[in-house]
Amino acid sequence: MKSSSLQKRLGLGLTLGMTLLWLGATVGAWLVVQHELNEAFDSALEETAQRILPLAVLEISNREESREAQHIATLKVHKEYLTYLVRDAKGEILMQSHDANPKIFNKQLREGFSTTEKYRLYAASALRGTLFIEIAEPLGHRREAAREALFALLLPLLALIPISLLGTWLFVRISLRSVLAYRRAVEARGAGDLSPIKVARLPAEIDPLADAVNHLLERLRKALEAERSFTANSAHELRTPLAATLAQIQRLHHEAPEGSLRLRAAKIENSLRDLARLSEKLMQLAKAEGGGLLAEAPQDLIPLLAHVVDEWNHSNGHRIGLQLPDEASVYSAIDPDAFGILVRNLIENALKYGAVNQPVEVSITGQALLRVVNGGPVVPESVLQQLTERFVRGRSEVSGSGLGLAIAKTIVQGVGATMTLVSPATGREEGFEVRVQFCADTKNER
Ligand SMILES: Nc1ncnc2c1ncn2[C@@H]1O[C@H](COP(=O)(O)OP(=O)(O)OP(=O)(O)O)[C@@H](O)[C@H]1O
Ligand SMILES: [Mg+2]
Known part of the structure; x- marks a missing residue:
């Protein structure tokens, strides 16, 4: 299972939590705001009705023909926000504001507040229930106020979500810096x-x-x-x-x-x-x-290699050819003893398993690539892979312990070089080749 990132989890978790809490708080605040708004609007509506009613009573009682509905003349043509009707106990309209539409008012005369689909209504009576005033306020206004309050509460969330994501991400990243340093320290080992x-x-x-x-x-x-x-x-x-x-x-x-x-x-x-x-x-x-495989100072590999090859040639009757680069020296930070053990094991193998009638070729390039090549039958790829394991040997009558290539591999890994076994040898139909690429030291370029 792929392990998930702490940064991602904390970032998403905290942001989600914050968003939910914010939404909860918004709903709560919105309900309170809506309630208070309604109260304020209602009180204004009631206040208006109470102010108009005595005026209407006075006017109607002063009329000669009192049974006639009267539209209140306006001083200036305008659209009314609040409209009202004054009716008698039987529901006859005695007076109405100039924009009033009788259809929106309650048929039944009843005191107090009521709400229809589009209006909030308030009715009050005077002269012992013989005169009723009913005043209507469109609900759209209240709804708009509530909507705007909600919007104002939600708007900051748009900015908060990215800020929270980025903030947690950065904060966790900074907090985990030492952990990353620790990981690098472990990896660098x-x-x-x-x-x-x-x-x-x-x-x-x-x-x-x-x-x-x-x-x-x-x-x-x-x-x-x-x-x-x-x-x-x-x-x-x-x-x-x-x-x-x-x-x-x-x-x-x-x-x-x-x-x-x-x-x-x-x-x-x-x-x-x-x-x-x-x-x-x-x-x-x-x-x-x-x-202790790395030398303190970079070593020149050429004389070291020449020495080992000479040694073998003296005891083996000149079967080993040595090819050196044009450069006068090839530096790498390997301990000379370890280099000696490595080369000896490779040459020993080449002489032991290589075709007797063919010379063993040892070479090193200016880029610190060491090659040991011998003739002989091709070793299949599947076998090649395992030869560097301890005590693993190929099919061979010659006795051996199966440790030579394991030793070589251990030294090569210890100095940060790489070893590849190739068969058939590069540019040939048969044979066996070992390539060791050392890390060339900068001293080489001087
Ligand atoms: N130059 C080579 N040419 C062909 N086969 C090789 C060569 N070098 C190694 N091998 C094969 O790889 C096997 C493992 O080699 P390695 O050096 O690890 O062990 P060994 O030579 O058998 O024993 P030891 O080196 O411990 O005395 C050998 O048995 C041989 O089959
Ligand atoms: Mg060997």
């Missing part, structure tokens, strides 16, 4: 670096985690060290007794009479040699895993 990770001021929630990681690293380092020193020590301790036994067996081999005893002695001698080689390889592997 090479395979060989198991020292505690130090990052200044982690959040209190993450700090115990960092402590736990450091404890784990410490335990891992101790366990690995114990394993390495055990391998190195046992290999070292085996050396002397193995050499002594080998010497004894060699003597026995020479002194034994021709026959089965001599053959058996020869077999034991071979086994002992294999054992000595295995213990030598184990020591090399322990050294390669022990770190």
